[in-house]
Amino acid sequence: MQLPLSLLVGAAITFYLGTHLLWQGFGGHRARSPMARGMLIAMPMVLIAIWMAIGDRAVNGIAILMTGATLLLTLTLGVCAISNPHNGTLQSPTLRLLAPLAAATFVIGLSGELNLTHAICLAAMTIVLLWTLPPKPDGELAAVKPALTAAGSACLIVGAAAMILAVTRLMQLPIVPLAGPVVVPLVLLASVGLLVGDVHAGAGESAVDTIVGAAIALLGIGIPLAIVAAHVVWFSASPTQPATQPAIVMPIASWRIDSVLITLLSILLLPVSLGRFSLSRLEGFLLVLACMGYMYVTVLTARG
Secondary structure, three states: HHHHHHHHHHHHHHHHHHHHHHHHHHOOOEEEEOOHHHHHHHHHHHHHHHHHHHHHOOOOOOOHHHHHHHHHHHHHHHHHHHHHOOOOOOHHHHHHHHHHHHHHHHHHHHHOEEOOHHHHHHHHHHHHHHHHHOOOOOOOOOOOOHHHHHHHHHHHHHHHHHHHHHHHHHHHOOOOOHHHHHHHHHHHHHHHHHHHHHHHOOOHHHHHHHHHHHHHHHHHHHHHHHHHHHHHHHHHHOOOOOOOOOOOOOOHHHHHHHHHHHOOOHHHHHHOOOOOOOOHHHHHHHHHHHHHHHHHHHHHHOOO
């Protein structure tokens, strides 16, 4: 246990450093590309999921991606709403991108097996959704600092490597049946405080865009890449004879719990994306309660 725990501590430190460097590199509260910042923050979870898909734990890789998206839309968004001192500022049109992507994730899980067609459809939908976003006016947005952004990304990659080694060891122990609750909080911990800082600075829309960008990276980029990685290994392992098992399947718990919750939340957030109302502290408390209920049900399901 000592080596995995040491690796987890090292990963947490590098995630903390890398996230802060990314925030500075993208301009802090006046970020020019908050969605891109969110996608980079989610990069460690995507890398870990791909690594697991290459190995024999593809199901755990998909579960990590689904858990990450769920915690982003419940805990992270809820904490930002609770901490918001400015009324009517926690909203963004980018929230409308989540509903079709979440619904597509739920639909592809119906068959159980995840194939290359699913990966292509999810990736194509993600590209189309991002293409429809109108460019934001520059205004007083800060310039991107490539050196800090590259340093932050490198730290996240190093942290992901340490996390991969730690989770590989921990998943061999019966006391750690779930990878998502181990990986996701350590990756997102530093970003929660920084997002709250953005909200306090009056950049609530930038904080929401960052959360949406991270969720899109997990669902629209991470899942297709994990599917492709699993199929590459699958085809290389059995080039001449048909395999008896599918390359990768949707975890039944993630489909029944995560995908349903993500879809419901993304639909409920559509009025926020249309500017009808902003998330208040009440909605924030409800989102945090939803996160607590989700974690409780997830642990109970793993024990069963």
